[in-house]
Amino acid sequence: MKTSPRTATLSLDLDNHWSYLKTHGDPEWERLPSYLDLVVPRILHFLKQRDLSITFFIVGQDAALDKNREAIASLAQAGHEIGNHTFSHEPWLHLYTPEQLEADFSRSEEHLERVTGQRPRGFRGPGFSLSRATLLTLLRRRYLYDATIFPTFIGPLGRAYFMMSSKLEPEERERRKALFGSVTDALRPNSPYRWELPEGSMLELPVTTMPYLKVPIHVSYILYLSTFSRRVAMAYFRTALELFRRSGVAPALLLHPLDFLGAEDVHNLSFFPGMNLAYERKLEIVSEVISLYQRDFTVLPLERFANALSHEHDLRTFIPAFAS
Numbered sequence: 522m523k524t525s526p527r528t529a530t531l532s533l534d535l536d537n538h539w540s541y542l543k544t545h546g547d548p549e550w551e552r553l554p555s556y557l558d559l560v561v562p563r564i565l566h567f568l569k570q571r572d573l574s575i576t577f578f579i580v581g582q583d584a585a586l587d588k589n590r591e592a593i594a595s596l597a598q599a600g601h602e603i604g605n606h607t608f609s610h611e612p613w614l615h616l617y618t619p620e621q622l623e624a625d626f627s628r629s630e631e632h633l634e635r636v637t638g639q640r641p642r643g644f645r646g647p648g649f650s651l652s653r654a655t656l657l658t659l660l661r662r663r664y665l666y667d668a669t670i671f672p673t674f675i676g677p678l679g680r681a682y683f684m685m686s687s688k689l690e691p692e693e694r695e696r697r698k699a700l701f702g703s704v705t706d707a708l709r710p711n712s713p714y715r716w717e718l719p720e721g722s723m724l725e726l727p728v729t730t731m732p733y734l735k736v737p738i739h740v741s742y743i744l745y746l747s748t749f750s751r752r753v754a755m756a757y758f759r760t761a762l763e764l765f766r767r768s769g770v771a772p773a774l775l776l777h778p779l780d781f782l783g784a785e786d787v788h789n790l791s792f793f794p795g796m797n798l799a800y801e802r803k804l805e806i807v808s809e810v811i812s813l814y815q816r817d818f819t820v821l822p823l824e825r826f827a828n829a830l831s832h833e834h835d836l837r838t839f840i841p842a843f844a845s
Contacts, residue, residue: 528818782796
């Protein structure tokens with residue numbers, strides 16, 4: 522079965538309140554504050570209204586906590602796919618040793634499967650962090666695909682903005698120096714390909730960016746642009762969809778929980794772009810974005826898309842090489 526050029530995917534990285542604080546260097550993260558009980562019902566209602574099934578990449582630490590289990594279980598109960606987003610949500614995953622990776626994957630898979638009934642077959646690294654050792658871990662643990670690569674030139678600029686707004690010590694800044702990807706990632710393909718290693722091959726499903734220009738199109742970025750001009754933000758997204766149609770690349774659109782949370786819902790994430798918007802305004806924009814997306818493409822979760830690609834032999838292959 523071949524995928525149609527009119528096929529697209531949709532996924533959501535279920536980063537919790539504490540994970541944003543942790544990445545930002547705020548010690549408040551250690552209390553593991555959660556907004557899942559608020560945001561998950563909103564997201565599920567939104568998806569049900571549009572008859573959408575998507576992939577949720579979930580952090581194992583959240584599945585391990587009693588207070589989050591009902592919300593996380595409801596995602597699988599609603600028929601959505603469950604992917605692995607590591608146990609500890611550390612964007613410096615590329616610094617992990619093989620032993621640390623095995624331990625992290627084992628813990629996250631155990632809790633995710635216990636709570637959702639699904640064993641993850643897909644993975645996305647936090648902060649788009651990926652390494653050869655991670656790919657080997659995915660192969661050993663029989664994953665179907667990786668969905669980490671974010672091919673954009675804006676990643677380093679986003680990292681610079683993040684660093685300026687944080688209160689990190691030099692050592693912590695060093696650990697986060699690959700946050701949001703590298704210039705090397707920007708040169709990688711914008712459509713699916715395979716990583717080739719002596720131990721086997723791994724399918725890569727990039728978080729697609731605007732064809733040719735390699736600038737972000739994920740929903741959080743559209744919301745950020747809307748803080749300057751909603752009209753410009755939507756014109757930008759329409760341009761991206763037109764370029765996807767012309768290029769034949771199947772877009773992979775990414776959502777985050779903060780796309781469904783307003784400034785009135787969370788009060789210590791103002792460092793995140795777009796968190797000055799009210800929830801109702803965000804919902805209007807997200808609704809328009811997804812409406813356009815569904816108008817132009819048949820939207821699938823990632824595992825279904827990956828299964829359709831699994832027997833294709835004309836995908837490009839690359840030997841993993843990552844900046845340290």
